[in-house]
Amino acid sequence: MAKVPVQFTLNGSEKAEFIDSGTTLLNALRDKIGDTSPKGGCHQGTCGACSVIIDGELRLSCLTLAETCDGAAITTTLGLAEGGVMHPLQRAFLDTFATQCGFCTPGMIMAAKVLLDHTPNPSRDEVIEALSGNICRCTGYEPIIQAVLRAARANSQNAA
Amino acid sequence: MALALHTFATVKDANAALKAAGTRYLGGGTLVIRAANEGDVSVSGLIRSIDPALSAIAIAGGKVSIGASVTMAAIARHPELGILAKAARAVGGPAVRNMATVGGNLFAPAPYGDFAVALLALDAMVGTDDGELPIETFLAGRDGSRAIVTSVSFTPPKADGFRFLKVSRVKPKGVSVLSIAAVLGQAADGTVSSARIALGCMADRPMRAKTAEKALLGRSLTKDGIAPALAAAGEGTSPITDPIATAWYRNEVLPVHLGRLLLS
Numbered sequence: 001m002a003k004v005p006v007q008f009t010l011n012g013s014e015k016a017e018f019i020d021s022g023t024t025l026l027n028a029l030r031d032k033i034g035d036t037s038p039k040g041g042c043h044q045g046t047c048g049a050c051s052v053i054i055d056g057e058l059r060l061s062c063l064t065l066a067e068t069c070d071g072a073a074i075t076t077t078l079g080l081a082e083g084g085v086m087h088p089l090q091r092a093f094l095d096t097f098a099t100q101c102g103f104c105t106p107g108m109i110m111a112a113k114v115l116l117d118h119t120p121n122p123s124r125d126e127v128i129e130a131l132s133g134n135i136c137r138c139t140g141y142e143p144i145i146q147a148v149l150r151a152a153r154a155n156s157q158n159a160a
Numbered sequence: 161m162a163l164a165l166h167t168f169a170t171v172k173d174a175n176a177a178l179k180a181a182g183t184r185y186l187g188g189g190t191l192v193i194r195a196a197n198e199g200d201v202s203v204s205g206l207i208r209s210i211d212p213a214l215s216a217i218a219i220a221g222g223k224v225s226i227g228a229s230v231t232m233a234a235i236a237r238h239p240e241l242g243i244l245a246k247a248a249r250a251v252g253g254p255a256v257r258n259m260a261t262v263g264g265n266l267f268a269p270a271p272y273g274d275f276a277v278a279l280l281a282l283d284a285m286v287g288t289d290d291g292e293l294p295i296e297t298f299l300a301g302r303d304g305s306r307a308i309v310t311s312v313s314f315t316p317p318k319a320d321g322f323r324f325l326k327v328s329r330v331k332p333k334g335v336s337v338l339s340i341a342a343v344l345g346q347a348a349d350g351t352v353s354s355a356r357i358a359l360g361c362m363a364d365r366p367m368r369a370k371t372a373e374k375a376l377l378g379r380s381l382t383k384d385g386i387a388p389a390l391a392a393a394g395e396g397t398s399p400i401t402d403p404i405a406t407a408w409y410r411n412e413v414l415p416v417h418l419g420r421l422l423l424s
């Protein structure tokens with residue numbers, strides 16, 4: 001099958017690849033580019049483990065064709081830490097034991113990041129709604145909700 | 161995956177490409193790519209058009225027109241589409257809503273198609289390059305339809321004239337047990353002067369509850385007034401059975417939820 005060129009920025013750096021037409025963004029990121037932070041849980045849109053941020057919006061990379069991302073800005077959990085310092089969300093997930101097996105965590109963090117980018121001080125209900133497309137089989141969700149609320153508080157304290 | 165994507169600037173060229181065997185239109189991909197990931201090899205070519213008109217929302221002269229590529233998230237946050245926000249937010253979780261399009265929802269089989277239920281109650285027109293069709297005619301013939309849907313349009317009712325309800329077991333997001341949309345007109349004395357009621361999950365695609373609509377005319381929206389409509393709600397339905405609910409269960413709870421919607 002003919003290869004097609006695709007170019008986008010991933011966590012701020014330019015990527016240009018030749019991929020098979022019809023490749024999902026999830027497979028392109030994991031198998032071609034080597035960013036394994038988005039996880040393939042179901043490949044059906046139901047688990048949210050593959051969530052990434054495309055041009056500021058939460059998307060499911062398992063249901064997105066890489067070619068449709070030409071020119072886009074993509075963020076994954078791999079790109080969040082800066083200079084070896086974890087992002088406040090990553091820190092909060094560790095501190096509140098919001099991650100057990102960790103498989104859902106990158107998707108949860110992406111969903112939470114989009115929420116906090118638009119709504120820096122969300123209510124508990126807003127957090128639950130923002131995470132509603134992401135499934136966790138380990139934690140029972142409460143520690144994840146607490147982590148997002150704690151990261152929001154940490155952010156607003158930093159801003160104050 | 162032996163799947164190739166072909167992108168066209170115009171709907172006309174994309175329609176021409178869809179004439180080839182093994183092709184399918186790609187909207188947001190939440191159903192099409194999902195099917196490919198599950199091993200559906202019947203599709204080898206995905207066709208899409210990036211004509212900006214497909215992503216436009218126009219509100220003018222008392223009419224709303226929504227491009228087929230507009231997403232549920234874009235509708236939910238549009239300041240002038242408040243009446244549709246609830247139905248748009250009923251579709252999937254945040255990431256699905258950022259991808260799921262209006263055009264795709266018109267083709268989504270039950271238990272999906274919640275937004276199309278709202279459009280059916282609103283008596284929307286479905287546009288293609290060949291002209292417009294009433295949504296009821298469109299839904300009846302959608303299995304054989306190959307033409308790209310370009311837009312849906314409708315005349316919005318008064319804000320309090322439109323009601324929508326989705327029933328699911330998982331909160332805040334879950335697949336429908338059923339969904340109901342209603343457009344009701346009321347006379348000065350409060351009795352119902354016109355009614356369009358659309359049901360989701362009560363057949364393989366959104367359907368009208370026509371007997372219930374007739375039974376509402378001239379009645380007041382009280383427990384006694386709506387009783388005949390509730391008794392007739394299940395007429396003509398043939399609900400799906402899936403892991404969410406059996407057909408029997410859906411028929412049993414339909415009058416309960418229709419009652420709640422009408423009295424709300």
Ligand SMILES: Cc1cc2nc3c(=O)[nH]c(=O)nc-3n(C[C@H](O)[C@H](O)[C@H](O)COP(=O)(O)OP(=O)(O)OC[C@H]3O[C@@H](n4cnc5c(N)ncnc54)[C@H](O)[C@@H]3O)c2cc1C
Binds near residue numbers: 184252256259262263
């Ligand atoms: C996890 C998950 C949860 C979901 N929850 C819901 C839910 O709660 N409610 C609900 O209603 N749906 C739900 N869906 C189903 C789906 O996301 C929506 O129905 C959505 O609106 C489909 O649109 P799409 O653009 O993604 O369709 P696509 O997958 O792109 O296309 C679906 C079908 O429509 C055809 N098509 C798409 N656009 C056009 C067009 N413009 N012209 C002609 N044909 C076209 C395609 O060829 C294909 O056959 C869910 C899906 C997932 C994965």
Ligand code: FES
Binds near residue numbers: 044048049063
């Ligand atoms: S892998 Fe994409 S939603 Fe599960």
Ligand code: FES
Binds near residue numbers: 098101102105135138
């Ligand atoms: S930590 Fe294991 S699935 Fe969430």
